[in-house]
Amino acid sequence: MNTVADLGGAMGFGPVLPEPEDEVFHAEWERRALALTLAAASPGRWTIDASRSARESLPPGEYLTSSYYAIWIKALERLLVHAGLVGSDELAAGRSLRPGTPARVLAAAEVPAVLATGSRADRPVDPPPRFAVGEQVRTRNTHPTGHTRLPRYARGKAGVVERVHGAHVLPDSNAHGAGERPEWLYTVRFTGVELWGGEADPGLSVEIEAFESYLAP
Amino acid sequence: MGNEPEMALRVEALEAILVEKGYVEPDALDAIIATYERDVGPRNGAHVVARSWTDPAYRERLLADATAAIAELGYGGRQGEHMVAVENSADEHHVVVCTLCSCYPWPVLGLPPTWYKSPAYRSRVVIDPRGVLADFGVTLPDTTRITVHDSTAEVRYLVVPRRPAGTTGWSEERLAAIVSRDSMIGTGLVTV
Numbered sequence: 357m358n359t360v361a362d363l364g365g366a367m368g369f370g371p372v373l374p375e376p377e378d379e380v381f382h383a384e385w386e387r388r389a390l391a392l393t394l395a396a397a398s399p400g401r402w403t404i405d406a407s408r409s410a411r412e413s414l415p416p417g418e419y420l421t422s423s424y425y426a427i428w429i430k431a432l433e434r435l436l437v438h439a440g441l442v443g444s445d446e447l448a449a450g451r452s453l454r455p456g457t458p459a460r461v462l463a464a465a466e467v468p469a470v471l472a473t474g475s476r477a478d479r480p481v482d483p484p485p486r487f488a489v490g491e492q493v494r495t496r497n498t499h500p501t502g503h504t505r506l507p508r509y510a511r512g513k514a515g516v517v518e519r520v521h522g523a524h525v526l527p528d529s530n531a532h533g534a535g536e537r538p539e540w541l542y543t544v545r546f547t548g549v550e551l552w553g554g555e556a557d558p559g560l561s562v563e564i565e566a567f568e569s570y571l572a573p
Numbered sequence: 574m575g576n577e578p579e580m581a582l583r584v585e586a587l588e589a590i591l592v593e594k595g596y597v598e599p600d601a602l603d604a605i606i607a608t609y610e611r612d613v614g615p616r617n618g619a620h621v622v623a624r625s626w627t628d629p630a631y632r633e634r635l636l637a638d639a640t641a642a643i644a645e646l647g648y649g650g651r652q653g654e655h656m657v658a659v660e661n662s663a664d665e666h667h668v669v670v671c672t673l674c675s676c677y678p679w680p681v682l683g684l685p686p687t688w689y690k691s692p693a694y695r696s697r698v699v700i701d702p703r704g705v706l707a708d709f710g711v712t713l714p715d716t717t718r719i720t721v722h723d724s725t726a727e728v729r730y731l732v733v734p735r736r737p738a739g740t741t742g743w744s745e746e747r748l749a750a751i752v753s754r755d756s757m758i759g760t761g762l763v764t765v
Contacts, residue, residue, distance in 0.1 A: 380683065
């Protein structure tokens with residue numbers, strides 16, 4: 357989807373406002389929003405890709421006028437309703453109206469190990485990578501209606517393969533419950549001039565991670 | 574943000590629903606918050622950088638396989654499963670962003686600051702990085718090339734900033750204390 361979350365190159369948002377290192381949360385509810393989002397994934401009814409997709413596909417006006425943890429909470433509500441774990445009537449009522457279904461619940465004692473382990477995205481695949489480090493490639497000019505991780509500013513652009521990372525879960529498929537379909541993942545380097553034209557900073561390069569199907573053969 | 578006053582109530586209600594339905598344990602929420610407020614933050618990354626500055630063999634391992642080298646110091650896990658370290662020099666300066674959302678290397682830097690997630694940063698740093706650096710009070714010579722890493726997949730980046738002059742002989746601990754979070758994202762420089 358060409359979402360408003362795909363912000364690279366957009367203009368008019370004003371200056372960046374630096375913050376001190378210890379200011380990670382600005383309200384108590386932001387702490388709870390972070391923790392709820394992480395803990396509520398424990399029943400395993402959605403993937404990290406589905407969760408990103410739910411955030412990025414919020415209505416554009418709502419996305420741009422919500423703070424980041426508000427976006428997380430709105431997306432979490434959508435995921436919970438879509439998964440059938442919570443009813444939209446319960447969200448409207450602000451309380452539980454019926455018992456939950458049995459689910460795998462994250463216990464407090466598990467938290468340190470779960471966070472310290474994480475969840476790798478690389479998967480073994482049979483075919484070798486199609487592209488090698490140093491090879492010239494071009495990203496596809498594509499406008500998928502589903503989730504994608506190919507930013508608009510880097511579509512249809514010529515670049516060079518900088519790194520080959522192994523095969524990783526394909527978000528475009530996994531976000532929609534269509535399976536992991538792992539693909540080789542590459543870092544592709546573009547010049548600023550290729551992305552932004554002749555007025556770009558001549559010393560600028562931008563790198564993205566591109567799945568193999570993002571690249572033209 | 575106009576919709577923010579209602580968020581506290583909305584989150585409180587959602588937590589109550591999830592707890593009541595048995596999907597979430599309140600103690601687990603507290604444990605998650607404690608982890609990122611107390612244990613996992615930019616001091617981890619500063620430790621990695623200081624080690625890289627003082628131990629050439631470690632630096633080589635970090636640049637070759639950052640996930641493994643960072644794990645040597647005891648850091649890893651969620652949002653740091655696939656790490657790459659990039660080192661600043663006089664010729665090349667690295668800056669990290671996620672233009673699509675807020676991808677960030679949690680095990681070494683903790684949770685991202687608000688500006689990292691903001692439309693202002695995400696939109697501009699890929700097209701006008703020197704303008705963004707100026708917002709942080711950072712000016713680089715025109716001869717320093719800038720590479721912006723847009724972390725669009727599950728690979729996460731740690732910038733190894735330049736070690737400042739005047740720190741010869743400093744211990745790893747003393748060096749780690751001067752490594753700022755922003756310097757490891759690429760929006761700051763380390764100074765003494």
